[in-house]
Amino acid sequence: xxxxxxxxxxxxxxxxxxxxxxxxxxxxxxxxxxxxxxxxxxxxxxxxxxxxxxxxxxxxxxxxxxxxxxxxxxxxxxxxxxxxxxxxxxxxxxxxxxxxxxxxxxxxxxxxxxxxxxxxxxxxxxxxxxxxxxxxxxxxxxxxxxxxxxxxxxxxxxxxxxxxxxxxxxxxxxxxxxxxxxxxxxxxxxxxxxxxxxxxxxxxxxxxxxxxxxxxxxxxxxxxxxxxxxxxxxxxxxxxxxxxxxxxxxxxxxxxxxxxxxxxxxxxxxxxxxxxxxxxxxxxxxxxxxxx
Numbered sequence: 100x101x102x103x104x105x106x107x108x109x110x111x112x113x114x115x116x117x118x119x120x121x122x123x124x125x126x127x128x129x130x131x132x133x134x135x136x137x138x139x140x141x142x143x144x145x146x147x148x149x150x151x152x153x154x155x156x157x158x159x160x161x162x163x164x165x166x167x168x169x170x171x172x173x174x175x176x177x178x179x180x181x182x183x184x185x186x187x188x189x190x191x192x193x194x195x196x197x198x199x200x201x202x203x204x205x206x207x208x209x210x211x212x213x214x215x216x217x218x219x220x221x222x223x224x225x226x227x228x229x230x231x232x233x234x235x236x237x238x239x240x241x242x243x244x245x246x247x248x249x250x251x252x253x254x255x256x257x258x259x260x261x262x263x264x265x266x267x268x269x270x271x272x273x274x275x276x277x278x279x280x281x282x283x284x285x286x287x288x289x290x291x292x293x294x295x296x297x298x299x300x301x302x303x304x305x306x307x308x309x310x311x312x313x314x315x316x317x318x319x320x321x322x323x324x325x326x327x328x329x330x331x332x333x334x335x336x337x338x339x340x341x342x343x344x345x346x347x348x349x350x351x352x353x354x355x356x357x358x359x360x361x362x363x364x365x366x367x368x369x370x371x372x373x374x375x376x377x378x379x380x381x382x383x384x385x386x387x388x389x390x391x
Contacts, residue, residue: 102327108175108237109143112213116141116241119171119215138247140255142292142326144169144240144359145376151193151234157224159198162240165218166360168282168315170243172218176236178210193225193234208234215241244289245279254286254302257295262286266305275307283314291319291335294328299335309338310364317362324369324385327378332369336388342366344389353382 117139149157162172174195195214197204198221206214216222218240227234246252253261265274278285287307290298299319303309312318320339323331344352344366352367353374363372366389373381 105143105146109141112173112241113140115213115215116171116243120243123171123217138245138252140244140246141170141241142244144242146237146239149234149236149238151224151227151236153227153229153231153233155234156193156226157195157222159221159223161221162218162238163359166315168242168244169218169240171215171241172220172239173216173241174212174214174236174238176208176210176212176234178235191228193227193231195222195224197222208236243282244284244292245281246289247279248274248277250274250277250286251279251284251289254289254295254298255293257290257293257298259295259297259301262298262301266301273306275302275305278313281314283312284317285311287311287319288313288317288322291328291331292322292326294323294326294331296330296334299331303338309335312364313362315362316364318364318368320366320369321363321372324373324378324381325363325376327373327376327381329378329380329384332373332381333384336366336369336385339366342389346390349386349389 120139151157163169192207192209194205194207196206197216206212244255246255250262250265253265268274275286285307287299287302287309288311290302299309309319317325320332320335323335349370352370355371357371357375359375363369366385370382370385370389373385
């Protein structure tokens with residue numbers, strides 16, 4: 100993402116997310132060939148900020164159905180200990196409560212608290228007490244990415260040297276075509292989604308298909324657009340088949356209902372998901388690209 104704060108948050112989420120997945124999923128989290136680090140990572144689907152002022156609350160809700168890739172929801176409470184200490188002297192924190200199977204679990208928010216939970220889990224947040232400071236939280240849905248092959252881990256990390264070595268060492272088949280066993284992500288998908296243009300260029304030069312689709316229907320261009328990586332979108336769009344659309348067809352694409360239970364592929368898919376995620380610079384580039 101072009102937002103530094105979001106990038107830092109996603110980096111901090113990787114280890115807790117791996118632990119969450121190892122305790123929640125029925126399938127074993129794959130381990131690296133050497134060592135014990137889990138070969139699983141996360142990418143954001145949606146991220147939003149809640150600012151609850153005195154009297155504000157969040158009514159009972161959930162974050163959507165779980166999907167093959169949509170693996171978890173989360174809430175993070177940023178802040179400084181000094182501010183939390185001052186607020187603690189004013190009034191109790193507005194608690195968040197989760198409900199499942201007749202049980203209730205309650206948590207008291209504080210600076211640095213991270214909560215990960217199933218996307219369908221019902222939860223609510225109490226009103227912020229009068230006289231209290233505003234309560235800031237960052238909420239999100241997370242996609243899982245299975246990194247059960249060395250080339251996938253290297254592409255996700257943006258390690259050009261490792262990707263190059265693995266491609267050269269591939270004897271009978273190209274490592275660029277290897278995919279995870281669950282979602283069908285190849286290295287080219289992971290590099291696009293993470294915005295690693297240098298890795299993308301290397302993979303495609305070695306035969307990776309820039310239009311390959313995953314099990315859910317994502318292509319590299321759609322993944323780059325979804326995550327707001329303009330340089331990767333520009334690179335991939337210029338590799339794709341020429342697209343020329345009328346203003347009427349563009350308006351129809353942007354006005355169409357969005358199905359978030361599938362991936363987005365092709366030029367229209369990239370434009371649709373960029374608009375849905377609010378990536379205005381990518382929408383402008385793709386629109387200009389298709390009409391000039």
